[in-house]
Amino acid sequence: MRKIFLTFADTRLQRSLKRIARQAEAMGCYDAIITATEHDFDQDFRTRFADKLQPKVRGFGYWAWKPQIILQTFEKMGDGDLLQYSDVGCWLNPAGRKRLHEYFERIASEPNGVLAFKVKNTFEDPLLDGFSLPEYQWTKGDLFDYFGVREKKDITHTEQIGAGIIFFRKCETSLALLHEWLQVFEDDFTLVDDSPSRSPNFAGFKEHRHDQSIFGILCKKYDVHTLSAFEYWYPSATDITRPDWRKLATYPVWAKRDNDMGFWLNLTTYTSRLSNRLRALLN
Numbered sequence: 001m002r003k004i005f006l007t008f009a010d011t012r013l014q015r016s017l018k019r020i021a022r023q024a025e026a027m028g029c030y031d032a033i034i035t036a037t038e039h040d041f042d043q044d045f046r047t048r049f050a051d052k053l054q055p056k057v058r059g060f061g062y063w064a065w066k067p068q069i070i071l072q073t074f075e076k077m078g079d080g081d082l083l084q085y086s087d088v089g090c091w092l093n094p095a096g097r098k099r100l101h102e103y104f105e106r107i108a109s110e111p112n113g114v115l116a117f118k119v120k121n122t123f124e125d126p127l128l129d130g131f132s133l134p135e136y137q138w139t140k141g142d143l144f145d146y147f148g149v150r151e152k153k154d155i156t157h158t159e160q161i162g163a164g165i166i167f168f169r170k171c172e173t174s175l176a177l178l179h180e181w182l183q184v185f186e187d188d189f190t191l192v193d194d195s196p197s198r199s200p201n202f203a204g205f206k207e208h209r210h211d212q213s214i215f216g217i218l219c220k221k222y223d224v225h226t227l228s229a230f231e232y233w234y235p236s237a238t239d240i241t242r243p244d245w246r247k248l249a250t251y252p253v254w255a256k257r258d259n260d261m262g263f264w265l266n267l268t269t270y271t272s273r274l275s276n277r278l279r280a281l282l283n
Contacts, residue, residue, distance in 0.1 A: 002031040002081045003104055008069050009088040010038050010060045015260040016088045023092035027252070029100060030084075036069050052189070062192045063211035066163065067181040074178070077170045082107055087164040089257040090232070096252030099231075103252070106225070107167040113174030114224045115167040116215075118159040122228040127237055133160045136202035139213040143191050145199050146184065147217050154220065156202065160209065161216035162229055165253050177218050184214045 005024045009017050017035040024033045038046075038053060038060070045068050046053065052061035070085055077083065082104055086092070107115040121128040136144075136156045144150040168174050184191055190198075192210050209216075219226070232255045234247035248254055 001108065002077070003029060004032045004034065004073065004077065004081065004083045005030040006034045006036065006070065006073050006083055006085045007088045007090075008036045008065060009259075010055060012055060013088055013259055016258060019258070019260065020086070020088055020090065020092065023094075026094050027092050027097060027100065028094070029097060029104075034073060035088075036073075038065070040072070041065065041068065042072060049185075058194065059210060062185075062189075063163075064182075064185040064189075064192070066211050067178050067185075070168070071175075071178050071182065074168075074170055074175065079170055080108075081170050083168040083170070085166045085168070086253055087255070087257075089255070089259045090165065091254040091256045091258060093248070093252055093254060096248070096250050099250060100252035103167055103227075107169050110169060110225055111173070112177070112222050112224060113169040113171040114177060114219065114222065116161045116163075116219055116224050116226050117165055117229040117232065118161045118216075118226045119230070120159065120226070120228050121230070123230055127235060127240065128230055131235070131240075134158065135160045135213075135216060137204050137206045138209040139217070140191075140197035140205070140208045141199040141201045142188075142197045143184075143208075143213055143217070146188070146191055147221070149217060149221075155217060158220065160212065161219045161224070161226060163212040163215040164255060165232055166215075173222065177222050177224075180218055181211070181214055 007017065007020055017037070021033055021035050024030055041053070049061055049064055052064060054061070066085075070083070073083060084103075103115065107113070119131050119133050121131075134157055138160050141150070144156060149155045192214065194208060231251050232248070232253045234244050236242045236244040245254055
């Protein structure tokens with residue numbers, strides 16, 4: 001039973017890919033470390049989504065690549081092998097190695113082969129009690145209708161499940177979930193992007209969460225076991241909008257969003273965004 005680490009970034013983020021690869025090596029528990037880029041997509045996927053897999057498109061194609069690159073990695077895995085997917089902006093903490101082994105032990109025995117994270121206060125810390133990310137606030141109405149779950153409050157009014165850190169065991173059920181995840185992108189891309197929902201959003205809707213909205217609904221459909229998202233992002237007691245990494249000293253994955261494009265690419269990106277905003281104001 002092999003343990004595989006997988007991350008992805010387009011080639012603008014080579015610095016982050018190298019950094020997280022070094023951190024994965026330092027963890028000392030993976031049999032393989034895969035840092036994938038857009039050059040690793042199979043040709044069929046690259047052709048079908050050529051207009052979406054672009055730096056100018058949010059999430060390099062609204063994160064359509066995520067189920068694809070995980071499925072491609074599954075093709076190289078044996079049945080029962082274990083996979084950790086983490087976004088490239090994450091940091092890996094060697095002092096959390098014990099907890100990481102517990103994650104792998106858990107996913108090895110999960111009947112559906114998926115282990116994910118959502119907001120829940122398992123730390124018994126009153127600071128965390130006010131946090132809530134209900135699905136209906138972060139998922140457009142069209143996606144609920146696609147899955148036929150608009151009337152199912154156990155899906156719409158429960159916490160959204162994160163898609164940035166996920167553990168898998170290769171089995172029929174995890175494969176089925178991944179194929180369903182990718183199929184939404186294939187069927188109707190407006191279910192994923194930032195276009196307005198054709199059907200009504202729930203009252204209180206804030207913003208669509210793209211690939212994560214799909215993944216969360218599927219996790220609830222497949223009854224995926226979840227751990228607390230506060231294991232990878234813990235709020236500061238003095239400013240709950242900022243993290244306190246000291247609280248996670250013994251946890252293995254930190255959702256730092258450390259996406260390093262280097263000075264010149266960062267400057268170019270900032271200048272481009274500023275120019276677009278100015279154009280929007282002047283038009």
